[in-house]
Amino acid sequence: MKIQQYWYLTLLYIIQYNSGMTHNEMIQEHVSRLSAELRRGLIVLVVMSQLDSKEYGYSLLRKLEERGFEVSQDTLYPLLRRLEAQGYLQSDWQIDEARPRRYYQLNELGSEVYQALHQDWLEQLKIIEEIVR
Amino acid sequence: MKLTESSETLLSRYLLAVERHLPYQGRKDMITEIKSNLMDTLEDHYPADECIDEVRLEAELRKLGSPRTVAAPYFPSDALIAPQYNTIFRLVVTRLMPIVVAAVVFAGLLSFALSRGENPFWSLWELVGTGWQVGVGLIGTAAVILMVLSRFFPQVHPNKEWDALEEDKESWKVSDLPELVSAQDKVQVWELAMGIFFGLVALIIWLFLFDKVAGIWWRVGGQWRMTPIFTEAFKNFIPWIAINAGLGVIAYLVMLWKRRRSIGSRLIEIGTGISDISLVSAMLGAGTLVSLDKGIALSMGFPAEALDVLQNLLAHNAVHWIMVAILVALSIDLLANIVNLVKRVLER
Numbered sequence: 001m002k003i004q005q006y007w008y009l010t011l012l013y014i015i016q017y018n019s020g021m022t023h024n025e026m027i028q029e030h031v032s033r034l035s036a037e038l039r040r041g042l043i044v045l046v047v048m049s050q051l052d053s054k055e056y057g058y059s060l061l062r063k064l065e066e067r068g069f070e071v072s073q074d075t076l077y078p079l080l081r082r083l084e085a086q087g088y089l090q091s092d093w094q095i096d097e098a099r100p101r102r103y104y105q106l107n108e109l110g111s112e113v114y115q116a117l118h119q120d121w122l123e124q125l126k127i128i129e130e131i132v133r
Numbered sequence: 134m135k136l137t138e139s140s141e142t143l144l145s146r147y148l149l150a151v152e153r154h155l156p157y158q159g160r161k162d163m164i165t166e167i168k169s170n171l172m173d174t175l176e177d178h179y180p181a182d183e184c185i186d187e188v189r190l191e192a193e194l195r196k197l198g199s200p201r202t203v204a205a206p207y208f209p210s211d212a213l214i215a216p217q218y219n220t221i222f223r224l225v226v227t228r229l230m231p232i233v234v235a236a237v238v239f240a241g242l243l244s245f246a247l248s249r250g251e252n253p254f255w256s257l258w259e260l261v262g263t264g265w266q267v268g269v270g271l272i273g274t275a276a277v278i279l280m281v282l283s284r285f286f287p288q289v290h291p292n293k294e295w296d297a298l299e300e301d302k303e304s305w306k307v308s309d310l311p312e313l314v315s316a317q318d319k320v321q322v323w324e325l326a327m328g329i330f331f332g333l334v335a336l337i338i339w340l341f342l343f344d345k346v347a348g349i350w351w352r353v354g355g356q357w358r359m360t361p362i363f364t365e366a367f368k369n370f371i372p373w374i375a376i377n378a379g380l381g382v383i384a385y386l387v388m389l390w391k392r393r394r395s396i397g398s399r400l401i402e403i404g405t406g407i408s409d410i411s412l413v414s415a416m417l418g419a420g421t422l423v424s425l426d427k428g429i430a431l432s433m434g435f436p437a438e439a440l441d442v443l444q445n446l447l448a449h450n451a452v453h454w455i456m457v458a459i460l461v462a463l464s465i466d467l468l469a470n471i472v473n474l475v476k477r478v479l480e481r
Contacts, residue, residue: 058173073174074197074205077167078206100165102166102169
């Protein structure tokens, strides 16, 4: 590590220390930011995995939350529309309930793509586990 | 969960604001879905018989964020010009704009040369200004149009996720890659462009405007006036000077085309250098090249003190010594070009 990088880290630490953060809080903040980035990369796989049956936006959001995968509304709802625009999902409005709700489900292409993506993920996971021990 | 009348109004106003920030395409459908999801959230947070007043609803809406924040993720990109319009914008800036500006400047130079304008300096500045206005105007207009299109039609191909790098993945060949250029052969495009521009301006002046602009200029009574100082002996050299200026422009064009100094461009530079040295040597032996008629200058309103200074300079052979200095500089430049050419040939 170059000496400039030590200076930079020291300065960063001083700034964070003076902002009232403890060392652990600072580490936690870094981790949560990086962890959010990791989850962002997996969100398509996770969402597709839940759409073999029909789900509307809020029900899917709750389902993911209950399983421990938190995703914000402003990420999930536009993502569903984007996956539909890309041809992986089909949707229909159901108006026989208390209010109209749009239900999404994987179509034939989406199912095939998800299967392949899932397989690819498992292989990637093996490789990553080998690397990150 | 029930909404009071005032909270119903607040919700409608909030959704209207969100709708206004959504992409034009599919806006109605999006806002219906956003409302549906929002109502599901509220229903989940409050028991069926509870009434939500304006204050509580506002607190819930604040959790979602501003209408713009809620609408933003429905755009494929938050760039002012959406990525799928980037190719068009790049074409306008890198291809269309230079062609249009070059055409405007060329047309201006042509009409300027043919009309032999009354005030050549101002005409030239106006031409530069027009070229600039056309270039910047074209880029600005394209940017505004593409920003409007990005706002209302953010997704040109709904079935295709835009990949910003996709357009750079076109096929390429090794032969298309630029050759490595040594420090001696490196050229700066802007320097060459300036050289070509001023070379062309000089050519136009030498060939078409010499009698109108070549002389001593002085501002008399709020107007610029010129008294000619170049003799017929000097004017006899103008075709030769123009040929050398033309050769210089050709050398710059060759370098611009190759994006480097090549053996060909060095040969042209050496040829021009030899011709320049011959020209200056011939001029040195051609007698009086510059003379000032004090009587005419005084009658035109030139200040006598300034004329005295100029006459004094001419009497002390100032022109001769300037030509000698030019000759020395040209010789050094020619020598450097020859040395570099020999080096390049030997390196091969």
